Amino acid sequence: MNRAVITDHSTVELIQSNISDDMVAMSAWISNGLNTEDRLAEPGRKDGLINFLVREKHLSPLEHGSMTLKVQTPLFVRSEWHRHRTQSFNERSLRYSKFKGEIYVPGPLRPVVQSGKIGAYQFEHDDALNAVIRHRMERKADADLDEYYELLDLGAAPEVARMVLSVSCMTEFYATANLRNWLQFLDLRQSDQALYEIRQAAHDVAAILEQQAPLTVGAWNTYRS
Secondary structure, eight states: OOOOEEESSOEEEEEEEOOOHHHHHHHHHGGGTOOHHHHHHSTTHHHHHHHHHHHTTOOGGGGSSEEEEEEEEEHHHHHHHTTOTTSEEEEOOTTTSOOOOEEEOOOTTSOOEEESOTTSOEEEOOHHHHHHHHHHHHHHHHHHHHHHHHHHHTTOOHHHHGGGSOTTBEEEEEEEEEHHHHHHHHHHHTSTTSOHHHHHHHHHHHHHHHHHOHHHHHHHHHHTO
């Protein structure tokens, strides 16, 4: 019997980035023909400019530079994430590689009881129900994995054998976007109404982005939230 590798979270890893507060400021100053290097050296000049740009919605300077992340997440989160069409994606394909058995199962802190209407859902914890869900998902994960490898052993193509796998299977992809689009992604995916799992991953994206452009992210959180 094949045993699934169980995880209860997504991971987000920085691959590369040339996003910075300096790039935002220089992209704005060039429109006035100003010496950007001299302006960057003036104390407080960059801070004030970035606050002005975000407050007045002059956001094109936030579109220079990009950041690439490697995301490991379940398929149902991937489906939500890939709806952000301003990002570029490349994903691991189970047509060309074998599934390694990583399955997402929600952890004990995941709210599992839903009430309310669309756009105003509320979620509550139920420890007993959460335990039942975890048990059944872990049992199903092992059974699905057995079916998958049995089909491969029988000669089924990987693109066919993968059809027995669930949307809780983990996948991985690269996602690339500019600073403005990452910030807009966070506006939507850190919302209380966003899917719990993508919201957790979005918090990790926010932490990485704050390291790249702390002034711009701070201004965005102040004036755009």
